[in-house]
Amino acid sequence: MSELLLSILRIGFLIALWWFVLTVVSVLRRDLQAPRDAKPLTPARSSKRPSPRPTLRARKTSTQLVIVEGALTGTSVPLGSSPIIIGRAPDATIVLDDDFVSTHHARLTPNGNHWIVEDLGSTNGTWIDRTRVSTPTVFRPGTQLRIGRTSMELSS
Amino acid sequence: MSETLNRYRVSTRRSAELALLVGAWLIGVFAWILVDSATGETSLGGWTSLLSAGVLLLVTHGVVRWQAPYADPLLLPSVAALNMLGLAMIHRLDIAAEQRAISNGSPMPTPDVYLQLTWMLVGLVAFMLVLSFVGDHRRLQRFTYTAGFAGIALLFLPLLPFIGSEVNGARLWINFLGFTFQPGELAKVALTIFFAGFLVTRRHSLALVHNKILGVGVPRAKDVGPLLLVWFAALLVLILERDLGTSLLLFGLFIVMLYVATGRRSWVLIGGSLLTVGGAVAYQAFGHVRVRFDVWLDPFADANGTGFQIVQSLYGFANGGIFGTGWGQGYPQLVPFAKTDFITSALGEELGLMGLIAILLLFAIVVERGARAAVATRDPFGNLLAIGLTTVIGLQTFIVIGGVTRLVPLTGLTTPFLSYGGSSLVANYIIIALLIRISNAARAPEVTDAELVLRPAGDEND
Numbered sequence: 332m333s334e335l336l337l338s339i340l341r342i343g344f345l346i347a348l349w350w351f352v353l354t355v356v357s358v359l360r361r362d363l364q365a366p367r368d369a370k371p372l373t374p375a376r377s378s379k380r381p382s383p384r385p386t387l388r389a390r391k392t393s394t395q396l397v398i399v400e401g402a403l404t405g406t407s408v409p410l411g412s413s414p415i416i417i418g419r420a421p422d423a424t425i426v427l428d429d430d431f432v433s434t435h436h437a438r439l440t441p442n443g444n445h446w447i448v449e450d451l452g453s454t455n456g457t458w459i460d461r462t463r464v465s466t467p468t469v470f471r472p473g474t475q476l477r478i479g480r481t482s483m484e485l486s487s
Numbered sequence: 488m489s490e491t492l493n494r495y496r497v498s499t500r501r502s503a504e505l506a507l508l509v510g511a512w513l514i515g516v517f518a519w520i521l522v523d524s525a526t527g528e529t530s531l532g533g534w535t536s537l538l539s540a541g542v543l544l545l546v547t548h549g550v551v552r553w554q555a556p557y558a559d560p561l562l563l564p565s566v567a568a569l570n571m572l573g574l575a576m577i578h579r580l581d582i583a584a585e586q587r588a589i590s591n592g593s594p595m596p597t598p599d600v601y602l603q604l605t606w607m608l609v610g611l612v613a614f615m616l617v618l619s620f621v622g623d624h625r626r627l628q629r630f631t632y633t634a635g636f637a638g639i640a641l642l643f644l645p646l647l648p649f650i651g652s653e654v655n656g657a658r659l660w661i662n663f664l665g666f667t668f669q670p671g672e673l674a675k676v677a678l679t680i681f682f683a684g685f686l687v688t689r690r691h692s693l694a695l696v697h698n699k700i701l702g703v704g705v706p707r708a709k710d711v712g713p714l715l716l717v718w719f720a721a722l723l724v725l726i727l728e729r730d731l732g733t734s735l736l737l738f739g740l741f742i743v744m745l746y747v748a749t750g751r752r753s754w755v756l757i758g759g760s761l762l763t764v765g766g767a768v769a770y771q772a773f774g775h776v777r778v779r780f781d782v783w784l785d786p787f788a789d790a791n792g793t794g795f796q797i798v799q800s801l802y803g804f805a806n807g808g809i810f811g812t813g814w815g816q817g818y819p820q821l822v823p824f825a826k827t828d829f830i831t832s833a834l835g836e837e838l839g840l841m842g843l844i845a846i847l848l849l850f851a852i853v854v855e856r857g858a859r860a861a862v863a864t865r866d867p868f869g870n871l872l873a874i875g876l877t878t879v880i881g882l883q884t885f886i887v888i889g890g891v892t893r894l895v896p897l898t899g900l901t902t903p904f905l906s907y908g909g910s911s912l913v914a915n916y917i918i919i920a921l922l923i924r925i926s927n928a929a930r931a932p933e934v935t936d937a938e939l940v941l942r943p944a945g946d947e948n949d
Contacts, residue, residue, distance in 0.1 A: 340521055340524075344521055344842075348838070348842060352849060352852075358500065358507065359856075
């Protein structure tokens with residue numbers, strides 16, 4: 332085969348190899364830019380989460396749980412109509428990576444227009460303002476729910 | 488409900504994976520054609536192997552689609568491209584060996600590429616089996632101590648009489664039913680599972696700080712035990728099996744995982760000083776370590792003796808220059824062990840700096856995707872396992888390519904996915920399978936969460 336053709340093929344192969352690498356990189360870039368909805372709650376991501384459509388009931392009751400203190404400060408969690416488990420376990424709805432939080436620490440359950448807080452036998456307790464939750468207690472907007480190092484509030 | 492699913496349909500990028508996989512295969516085919524045309528090789532055996540490699544990759548893609556639909560789309564194509572490039576280079580070195588046999592009049596050597604292709608088949612089958620049987624990576628945590636014992640057993644298996652065998656001064660292989668296998672390669676997967684399971688339960692106590700020295704928090708003395716134990720095991724590997732590479736890889740892996748688990752820099756410092764002490768002792772005590780070091784510092788002191796390999800490798804890189812000599816047109820066969828430890832130097836010569844950087848980028852992409860899976864996983868065991876597996880590939884690549892390019896002292900290790908060597912290929916495909924499994928868990932939309940968040944409150948009939 333002629334020298335010229337070999338040189339062209341030599342460079343051609345490098346171009347092909349780089350084209351492949353750059354295509355991989357471009358997929359990688361697109362992947363990084365795509366909004367991730369399926370991720371653990373971090374302040375940056377959860378803000379991209381569309382808030383639920385307001386409905387008749389949702390307007391009356393609180394629709395968001397806002398974290399006001401702790402590692403996830405600024406995060407807001409949209410509230411639906413299903414109970415929410417807060418704890419350190421990966422299967423909890425809100426995962427708090429905090430040594431003072433038990434695996435399944437507390438449960439928030441909707442009841443009519445209210446949210447009820449229950450402690451699930453945690454080691455360090457669940458607190459609403461300065462009272463420890465021992466029986467299911469109504470969590471009202473304007474009060475603070477404290478679990479470990481994290482505090483959260485309801486907001487509409 | 489249907490609206491929920493539509494709005495939350497996460498792009499899985501499986502088609503991107505398929506397209507890239509085809510691209511990776513085509514790169515390999517292109518390389519193969521160039522090798523054959525430059526060397527005048529006309530046998531058709533290569534084509535059936537190329538086709539079977541392609542079919543294998545397609546089947547693997549199908550299994551990923553079926554078993555891990557949300558998995559990272561870039562891991563498999565990247566390693567497939569590396570594997571295909573490795574196959575082409577081994578084929579090219581086979582031809583060089585044949586030509587030399589012809590000119591010497593010696594008997595024809597058996598080509599290695601078909602054996603490597605068989606190992607690729609075994610590796611991909613292992614990949615598919617791991618992906619199918621490990622449905623949830625968190626289940627591996629149950630096997631923490633089993634994996635630990637298995638890892639240690641595999642690591643020291645070559646020391647047993649009869650089945651263990653020594654090649655080129657290192658006792659790393661076992662002979663089993665006519666096959667030789669390097670159990671240390673599988674040991675690193677088992678040990679990564681063990682380290683992850685062990686550290687995930689101990690990380691809080693290991694992160695405790697005793698007091699501060701020079702502004703760095705120092706852990707409690709009783710917590711240093713595990714690190715010392717791993718250090719001792721790594722030294723044993725070095726002394727008994729004379730395997731510098733695996734020893735370094737194991738210890739480095741443990742330090743990285745310890746650092747990630749605890750977030751304490753003091754562990755890195757303690758590990759670094761232990762490494763220095765171990766290195767200094769080994770340098771004084773063992774001739775083979777001393778030779779490696781001296782050759783690293785000045786390979787040209789004995790360019791025809793101990794420094795021959797690294798000097799030939801450096802000449803190879805120089806001959807390749809920026810754009811390389813082209814497939815089949817350099818002299819990579821002049822470097823001893825060009826198919827295994829020094830395949831980077833062969834690729835560097837024929838593809839040049841441009842080709843080598845592209846290859847290094849592929850490794851970097853694999854490491855980035857692995858680290859990304861580690862960050863995105865929600866469970867701490869998955870985090871540690873993914874970062875550990877990623878570290879194995881990244882560190883091994885760094886140690887061997889750094890050695891070949893004389894950045895660090897040369898230690899015998901295979902280049903992941905490129906080198907000739909079955910055990911390494913199989914072990915690395917298992918690592919990728921586990922990373923794909925973890926990335927699938929990290930990227931899958933959480934149905935319960937999505938429902939919880941999205942379902943309009945009025946839908947519930949209460």
